[in-house]
Amino acid sequence: MILDITPLRKYRDYRLLYTGQLVSLFGSMVTTVAVPVQVYNLTQSSLMVGLLGTVQLVPLFIFALLGGAYADSMDRRRLLVISEILLALGSAALMINALIAHPSVILIFVVTAAMSALNGFHRPALDALTPRLVERQDLRAVAALGSLRFSISSIVGPALGGFLIWKLGMASTYAIDVVSFVVSLIALASIRSMPEKEKSKASLGSIAEGMRYAISRPELIGTYLVDMIAMTFAMPMALFPAMAEGWGGPVAVGWLYSAMPIGALLATLFSGWTSKIDRHGVYVVIGAATWGVAIIGLGLSHSLTAALVFLAIAGAGDNISVIFRSAIWNETIPSELRGRLSGVEMISYLSGPMLGNTRAGWVASISSNGFSIVSGGIICLAGVLVCIPLLPKFWKYHRVA
Numbered sequence: 001m002i003l004d005i006t007p008l009r010k011y012r013d014y015r016l017l018y019t020g021q022l023v024s025l026f027g028s029m030v031t032t033v034a035v036p037v038q039v040y041n042l043t044q045s046s047l048m049v050g051l052l053g054t055v056q057l058v059p060l061f062i063f064a065l066l067g068g069a070y071a072d073s074m075d076r077r078r079l080l081v082i083s084e085i086l087l088a089l090g091s092a093a094l095m096i097n098a099l100i101a102h103p104s105v106i107l108i109f110v111v112t113a114a115m116s117a118l119n120g121f122h123r124p125a126l127d128a129l130t131p132r133l134v135e136r137q138d139l140r141a142v143a144a145l146g147s148l149r150f151s152i153s154s155i156v157g158p159a160l161g162g163f164l165i166w167k168l169g170m171a172s173t174y175a176i177d178v179v180s181f182v183v184s185l186i187a188l189a190s191i192r193s194m195p196e197k198e199k200s201k202a203s204l205g206s207i208a209e210g211m212r213y214a215i216s217r218p219e220l221i222g223t224y225l226v227d228m229i230a231m232t233f234a235m236p237m238a239l240f241p242a243m244a245e246g247w248g249g250p251v252a253v254g255w256l257y258s259a260m261p262i263g264a265l266l267a268t269l270f271s272g273w274t275s276k277i278d279r280h281g282v283y284v285v286i287g288a289a290t291w292g293v294a295i296i297g298l299g300l301s302h303s304l305t306a307a308l309v310f311l312a313i314a315g316a317g318d319n320i321s322v323i324f325r326s327a328i329w330n331e332t333i334p335s336e337l338r339g340r341l342s343g344v345e346m347i348s349y350l351s352g353p354m355l356g357n358t359r360a361g362w363v364a365s366i367s368s369n370g371f372s373i374v375s376g377g378i379i380c381l382a383g384v385l386v387c388i389p390l391l392p393k394f395w396k397y398h399r400v401a
Contacts, residue, residue, distance in 0.1 A: 003148060003269050004141040007134050013191045014133040014142075020187025021126065022149045024084065027180025029157025030164070031091060033257050034173040035112060037165055037250065038098065040241035042105050046369075050238040050361020053354030055109045056116035060354070063120030064346040069210070076129040081188050083122035088181035090115040091174050098170035116350075123346045131330060140275055143326035147319055148268045154261030162254020210337055214344045217332060222281055222394025223325040224348035226387050230288040230318070234295040234380035235356025236373045239364055247304040259308040263315030264322075271323060280324040281397035285384055287324070290317025292381035299373030331399060 008015050036049045043049075067079075093111050097103050134142055164173040214220050237257070244252035277283055294314035301307040333341045356376070363372035388395050 003144055003271055004275070005145065007138045007142050007145060010138070011134050014130070016187045016190050017126075017130065017133060018145065018149065020184035022153060023180050023187075024184035025149060025153035025180075026157050027091070027177035029153045029257075030161040030173055030180075031094065031177045033158045033161035033254060034165060034170055035094070035108060036238065037162075037241055037253055038103065038170050039105060039108060042103065045365075046239055046242045047361045047365045048105070049241060050358040052109065052112060053238070053357040055113045057351055057354045059113050059117035060120055060350055061347060063117040064124065064350075065120075065210075065344070067121035067124045067346075076125045076132075077188060077191055079121060079125040080129065081185060083118050083125065084181050084185055084188070086118050087115055087122065088178055088185075090118065091177040091181065095171050095174035095178065098174055103170075119350075120346065127345070139330040140323075140327050143323050143330065144268055144271045144274065146326065147264065147271070147322055151261045151265035151268055151315075151319065155258045155265060158257030158261075159254045162250045162252075162257070165253075166250040210341055210344060213333075213337055214341060218391055218393040219281060219328055219332060219397040220341075222387060222391045222397070223284060223328055224345065225391070226284055226288045226384055227321070227325065228348050228352045229383035229387070230291050230321070230380050231352025232355045232359065233383065234292055234373075234376040235353045236295060236298060236360055236376070237353070238357035238361040239369045239372065242364070243307070243369055247307075252304055255304070255308060256311065259311035260315030260318070263312030263317075264319035266312070267316040267319040268323075271319075274320075274323050274327075277324070278398045279396075280328050280399055281391075281394045283324045284321050284328070285388060285395065287317045287319070287321030288384045289381055290314070291321070292377050292384060293317075294377075295380065296374050296377035299370050299375075299377060327399065328397065 008018060036052060039052060040046070040049050090111050094108065097107050097111075130142060130146075131139060160176070161173055164176065214224075240253055240256040244250070244256055274283075291314045294310045294317060297310035298307055298314065301310060329341070329345060360372050360376060363375065
């Protein structure tokens, strides 16, 4: 039942990659809190916080597909290094902006949009590189470890981010992210050179090839659709700064951002049972439905404690969905298509939360935080359940032996 850490013991290069990305993700999560809090402080508008997702969405759509094609056509480690250098410069720009007397909201939107574009190259390269560092039988353990990395970073990063904002200000918070990228770059430089066996020239044709493969696999379509529905209609994070005003300000914001990852971490630590499950599609749906129910509970909460409990349950449900979605991706996608399919997956994985935050901010602006969250949770639950009859092959999917 306990987490399998065999890949970390067994593979040196995977251990280096994992450690570097853990530190980098930690810094990015600090910035994840700082950006919406700074925008809310400057504008006093949840709608403006939600619009951050909309601004990041367009470059994500464009560059995730392009980044996936490049991840299949060039050295994936080199692409990671270039991406992280540029992302570090983006965090440095946010730090400098925070130091001036009157920080620019427009600059925050521009820089975060540019960083979203860069993530379109970073994420596919990382996802395509990772399976090449381990053997096939360890892929599910790698999926759980990836979830653990995200959970730890998402817990400590936002909590520290809220504390740093309160004690030291925005500039120090962004500086943490810059330093984290330096550590990750050192780890990447230490990985042994690994020439790619499969190469395909980055082009519109190669992107179309990846799209055709994704469309041809109903089990992949199911993972994309369920996640999009859950995140688009039930993502509450844009409302955290406003919700926290009555519960303790910046420190409460940090806890709200950390609560879901705490639930995800607990689910990950006891994820050993997932290796015995054959019906992956079923558990993707169960995890997403749990998320929807917990978000309804969040919208009905009247205290910080209750909100944190429901967010933790939501995080646990989402984590179960993530583990089984990752297993389906790793078991069904050929190595030569991993970069391009990672780009497709990235669009589904990240566009949902971006659209969801915009929806949450807009609905809250014309009604209330509670109505925005509860209505989204209800729509999420209904939409996820509808996927069962719509995608029977996804629902019946069994793991590959």
